[in-house]
Amino acid sequence: MKKTIAVDMDNVIVDIEANWINWYAEAFGVTVTKEAMHGIPEDQAFPDPLAARSLLYKPGFFRNAPVMPGAQEAIIKLQENYEVYIVSAAMEFPNSLPEKYDWLAEHFPSITWRNIIFCGDKSVINTDYLIDDHLKNLDFHKGKPILFTAGHNRGIDKHTRVNSWEEVLELLTSELV
Amino acid sequence: MKKTIAVDMDNVIVDIEANWINWYAEAFGVTVTKEAMHGIPEDQAFPDPLAARSLLYKPGFFRNAPVMPGAQEAIIKLQENYEVYIVSAAMEFPNSLPEKYDWLAEHFPSITWRNIIFCGDKSVINTDYLIDDHLKNLDFHKGKPILFTAGHNRGIDKHTRVNSWEEVLELLTSELV
Incomplete structure (x- = not known):
């Protein structure tokens, strides 16, 4: 599996x-x-x-946001060897629910509805890895937490850090061997 | 905890x-x-x-559905001793996302956005109990699965069965001692 x-x-x-x-x-x-x-x-x-x-x-705020560079190619590559779930704490902004769903359908068509999770607190999400920019999610993760660099988390020295999708691919490819 | x-x-x-x-x-x-x-x-x-x-x-299908008898009182009672998450495989019907959110806000105001999860596949949801009417969800649950009787699951002899919210309360109260 x-x-x-x-x-x-x-x-x-x-x-x-x-x-x-x-x-x-x-x-x-x-x-x-x-x-x-x-x-x-x-x-x-x-x-x-x-x-x-x-x-x-505001309507459209989440729907029209740009894709993070390298994310599309990396997710498709990761799906070859991993089961990838998109897990967003979207519930805080209920207006974002349909917008985020449509955004994923447009930019990440290989992610089907079965692998999308919109939640509040992520502590009950049980996966082998969690790639996230917030300690409030990573600190309670039962698998291996991976901190994706964002402006707000610079300077934090906790968890394995990745600075780009290239680094995610490198890290998770090395975990396969 | x-x-x-x-x-x-x-x-x-x-x-x-x-x-x-x-x-x-x-x-x-x-x-x-x-x-x-x-x-x-x-x-x-x-x-x-x-x-x-x-x-x-159809717009309104999920928004205007009736509450299951006894569910409101039972959920409030359970929240005294358990952390209760609402977990719906709503992602198959993206039109239902805002409707289900609004429905919960109206009928279950004690459930905050932090404890709502809309997903597809429930296999990565890690809670101590799952109360559900579908084997496709219960069979892969890592905690204790509880089968809530619905028309379609009558005759199935698998997992602990409850026929009403009164029976849920009775079962989960007995688990506390």
Whole structure:
């Protein structure tokens, strides 16, 4: 039986930082940089964090977000040897549920509905690996947690870190031997 | 730490049989009985199974379904001693995602977004108990599977069976001692 991998969406297969920056610039005319997000929660990088958070509830915010570079090719490659589940804590933003479903159908058609999980707390998700950008998810994972670098988690020295989808492939290919 | 229970929606906290019968009667003028569903998949109980299945995609089908008798009181009671997750294989019907979310908010307000999981395959959900009406979910559960009686699963002699929410409470209260 193939080993299982749970893959987070935002900041892992979705470039939600770039998306947030674009939406904020369009709505409020101020462009912040990805570097401004280093070491702090994303919303704190914007001049008005509350205004930034309000964008998360706008129709289209999740549906039109860009794909993280390298994620598509890597997921298809991983599916050769692993059972890949997409596991998103989407329940906090119920408006995102249909948008995230449609986004996955467009950008990751090899992931069928059987392998999509939208949840709140990820502690009851039992896979061999979890690739995620948040300690709140990784710390309670029963398998092997893999920290995917995002601005907000820079500087954290915990769990195995990967900086790109190339590094994910390298790591998980080495685990097969 | 509290033990965890995953609770299915359709046929467990949602009386989807009654709902389906009502929608079919309204759409096609034929009322089938719950007894007609015994031992067969629900759709096969209707004169036109394909027409019956088409109802699952109609707006409002999941949103307006009746609550299973006793489920509300029992869930609140169980939450005193267990961590209760609602786990629905909603991903097969993406139109149901927002409807099921809103349905839960209305009828089970004590279940917060952190404890809701919409998935496809339930095999990676790791809880101490799973209350479900389908063997396809129960057979792969790593905890203790509990079969909730529905028309289609009558006659199946596998897993611990409960016939009502009163029986769920009785069983799970006895597990505490």
